[in-house]
Amino acid sequence: MIKGYAGRVLDVDLATQTATYQPLDEDTARLYIGGKGYGTRLLYDMTRPGIDPLGPDNPLIFATGPLNGSVAPQSNRFAVVCKSPLTGGIGNAACGGSFAYGLKRAGIDVVIVRNQASAPLRIEIDGADDRVRFLPAGELWGKGTYATQAALDKKKYHAVIGPAGEHQVLYAGIVSNERIAGRTGVGAVMGSKRLKAISVNGPRKLEMDDEDAFKAYTKWVREMFRDHPVLGEKLKRYGTAGIVNTTNARNIIPTHNFKYGHHPEAMQISGEWMEDHELTGVKSSCIHCPVTCGRDVELEGVGRVKGPEYETVALLGTNLEVLDLKRIAEWNYLADDLGMDTISLGAVLSFAMELQERGMLNAGLRFGDVSGVSDMIRDIGHRRALGDHLADGVKRLAERYGGHEFAMHVKGLELSAYDPRGSYAQGVEYATTNRGGCHVQGASMYLESVGPLTINPMNLKLKADIPILQQNLACAINSMVLCIFTTYGMIPKQVHNLDPNSFTYKLVTTLFENSGPLMRTAMQLKGKPMMWFEKWLTYITGTTVSGGHLQEIGGRIFNLERMYNLREGLTAADDTLPPRMLHEPTFKGMTSGHPLPQLLPRYYTLRGWDAQGVPTRRTLERLQVRI
Amino acid sequence: MAITVELTYDMAKALGGVRRFEVADARTVADVVRLTRERFGEQGEAFAKLTRVAAVAVNGVLSNHQRGMSTPLVDGDTVTFLKAAAGG
Numbered sequence: 001m002i003k004g005y006a007g008r009v010l011d012v013d014l015a016t017q018t019a020t021y022q023p024l025d026e027d028t029a030r031l032y033i034g035g036k037g038y039g040t041r042l043l044y045d046m047t048r049p050g051i052d053p054l055g056p057d058n059p060l061i062f063a064t065g066p067l068n069g070s071v072a073p074q075s076n077r078f079a080v081v082c083k084s085p086l087t088g089g090i091g092n093a094a095c096g097g098s099f100a101y102g103l104k105r106a107g108i109d110v111v112i113v114r115n116q117a118s119a120p121l122r123i124e125i126d127g128a129d130d131r132v133r134f135l136p137a138g139e140l141w142g143k144g145t146y147a148t149q150a151a152l153d154k155k156k157y158h159a160v161i162g163p164a165g166e167h168q169v170l171y172a173g174i175v176s177n178e179r180i181a182g183r184t185g186v187g188a189v190m191g192s193k194r195l196k197a198i199s200v201n202g203p204r205k206l207e208m209d210d211e212d213a214f215k216a217y218t219k220w221v222r223e224m225f226r227d228h229p230v231l232g233e234k235l236k237r238y239g240t241a242g243i244v245n246t247t248n249a250r251n252i253i254p255t256h257n258f259k260y261g262h263h264p265e266a267m268q269i270s271g272e273w274m275e276d277h278e279l280t281g282v283k284s285s286c287i288h289c290p291v292t293c294g295r296d297v298e299l300e301g302v303g304r305v306k307g308p309e310y311e312t313v314a315l316l317g318t319n320l321e322v323l324d325l326k327r328i329a330e331w332n333y334l335a336d337d338l339g340m341d342t343i344s345l346g347a348v349l350s351f352a353m354e355l356q357e358r359g360m361l362n363a364g365l366r367f368g369d370v371s372g373v374s375d376m377i378r379d380i381g382h383r384r385a386l387g388d389h390l391a392d393g394v395k396r397l398a399e400r401y402g403g404h405e406f407a408m409h410v411k412g413l414e415l416s417a418y419d420p421r422g423s424y425a426q427g428v429e430y431a432t433t434n435r436g437g438c439h440v441q442g443a444s445m446y447l448e449s450v451g452p453l454t455i456n457p458m459n460l461k462l463k464a465d466i467p468i469l470q471q472n473l474a475c476a477i478n479s480m481v482l483c484i485f486t487t488y489g490m491i492p493k494q495v496h497n498l499d500p501n502s503f504t505y506k507l508v509t510t511l512f513e514n515s516g517p518l519m520r521t522a523m524q525l526k527g528k529p530m531m532w533f534e535k536w537l538t539y540i541t542g543t544t545v546s547g548g549h550l551q552e553i554g555g556r557i558f559n560l561e562r563m564y565n566l567r568e569g570l571t572a573a574d575d576t577l578p579p580r581m582l583h584e585p586t587f588k589g590m591t592s593g594h595p596l597p598q599l600l601p602r603y604y605t606l607r608g609w610d611a612q613g614v615p616t617r618r619t620l621e622r623l624q625v626r627i
Numbered sequence: 628m629a630i631t632v633e634l635t636y637d638m639a640k641a642l643g644g645v646r647r648f649e650v651a652d653a654r655t656v657a658d659v660v661r662l663t664r665e666r667f668g669e670q671g672e673a674f675a676k677l678t679r680v681a682a683v684a685v686n687g688v689l690s691n692h693q694r695g696m697s698t699p700l701v702d703g704d705t706v707t708f709l710k711a712a713a714g715g
């Protein structure tokens with residue numbers, strides 16, 4: 001077995017309560033790394049088209065990668081893959097916490113959970129003797145994610161669902177510690193299986209090809225991270241909410257159900273504000289991560305809880321016109337405890353508010369008004385009253401009540417907190433990302449809106465190229481399975497110190513904006529490993545991996561996901577943005593919304609797809625995507 | 628002519644907590660900096676110092692994607708000053 005992998009897949013059948021260990025497929029590991037790449041390959045091969053995402057035929061696949069189980073910063077995340085009940089296409093989500101570490105300690109790369117149990121149960125995996133126990137979970141059913149984890153074996157690492165997963169809220173997630181695999185409804189699939197929790201630990205140590213080189217290099221990376229303006233300072237100090245002021249200044253923070261990209265009081269929900277007014281001083285992280293982007297806040301009556309991150313403060317804050325950090329922290333805590341995605345939740349609530357404003361729904365929810373929101377979140381988590389409808393997400397809510405023009409989703413997945421009208425590459429990425437409107441499957445906005453060195457976010461240059469570069473890289477990173485924030489470190493410290501109005505800055509960005517052909521060539525270069533994640537992968541597995549390799553692997557994963565979506569009936573017509581984004585200008589000087597129709601054909605061509613957005617046979621052969 | 632000036636956290640701190648104000652007669656971003664410095668005395672000086680390495684957005688578009696400090700302004704524009712170091 002290639003080093004870095006435990007070499008085993010645990011295949012669990014909930015209907016028969018049996019579990020068997022199978023060998024990990026080495027060829028698949030080479031082609032797809034692990035994480036969501038390996039998981040997507042399995043899902044594609046294991047299932048027939050058209051299965052019910054909430055039925056027994058949808059496998060729930062937990063997958064780690066070769067870096068998991070090591071002490072490399074940002075490396076202990078796991079991916080969950082299944083057919084999404086929210087989009088009907090590929091479903092996946094990644095999560096930090098500590099569960100991935102536990103899996104690798106037990107000598108497991110991947111867990112496949114098949115079928116459904118007849119009554120609530122939980123699984124305990126003991127890596128010391130490879131025993132898998134199926135235990136009744138009736139007493140845990142109905143409990144929140146925090147109480148559930150507290151009731152489980154302290155020596156093990158857990159992945160659990162809350163009431164939202166149990167009630168199959170279509171944007172329910174899976175929780176490990178205080179982190180969540182939030183997107184695409186993976187928690188609803190776990191709930192449909194009546195699986196409350198998986199707990200795991202073991203004594204195994206990760207075997208590496210060159211452990212000494214890995215150790216020495218990781219020490220250097222830790223120091224570099226410590227010194228880095230984003231990883232070592234900004235994220236550490238303010239958390240991800242530290243970009244509120246930036247997105248607000250650039251008119252891309254969702255406000256009033258994405259009608260506007262700016263709120264004059266957004267500062268009050270920023271990371272800086274949190275540090276001065278709400279932060280308890282305690283910061284938290286996923287296991288072994290020195291970045292510590294999590295922070296704790298004090299909540300009356302509850303105590304110290306996880307502080308909200310950027311996506312949450314924006315979608316439950318400006319998007320609802322609520323500028324009260326304490327209230328947002330309370331809703332965040334509630335959503336985490338119920339086990340649901342705060343991005344989708346925020347978009348659902350704002351959509352309901354706009355429906356209410358237009359007299360199309362009476363949910364008792366109003367922009368800027370906090371009353372009724374906590375109760376509605378609870379009702380959604382338990383699918384009670386109108387909460388039952390809101391639990392189905394924005395797309396289905398629009399089918400029921402109307403309002404398609406301002407329903408903020410792509411392929412059924414609610415948009416994350418960057419308005420694409422002020423970030424064109426991000427818009428192309430939202431429209432084409434296989435799991436739907438999401439930013440961590442590429443993060444193009446980093447290169448055009450929130451990073452330290454931004455190209456013009458609103459001209460058309462490179463706006464079809466950047467999403468491809470970013471999506472491929474993210475596919476590879478999400479398959480290792482690393483935190484996507486590791487890529488922020490790719491922009492060196494010196495660049496962060498440039499004066500944005502200086503000649504040098506202008507020169508660098510102009511060169512970048514005109515680097516299309518060069519960028520496309522560079523994406524194919526397979527030389528030496530340069531970035532830390534390339535080096536880690538090389539030291540651990542013993543196979544040389546460079547940027548060009550990662551682009552190829554990422555492209556392979558992306559195209560396989562695309563083929564999965566096409567098989568499930570999604571087409572080029574689904575590669576679009578909400579009408580509000582396409583037709584309504586958001587700020588002064590704009591005459592229309594996002595120019596997606598102009599950019600999409602170029603994107604298809606660069607991807608090697610035909611005019612209908614179908615990967616050509618040549619593209620699939622070049623990338624070795626077997627279908 | 629009225630230009631709205633918005634300050635993000637650190638920039639607002641430099642001006643003693645002022646988050647938003649209006650200036651008249653600013654034809655460019657540089658004029659906004661000059662008028663702010665004149666209006667806020669010592670604090671205005673501190674603010675102007677910060678703007679040397681600050682990012683400036685005019686109606687959401689960064690000034691360096693326009694004409695830098697010479698970016699022209701018209702009535703009703705919003706100019707936002709924010710710390711250059713971004714990301715997160």
Ligand code: SF4
Pocket residue numbers: 073074075096097284285286289290291292293294483484485
């Ligand atoms: S940067 Fe934050 S989310 Fe990423 S691994 Fe570290 S603590 Fe977890």
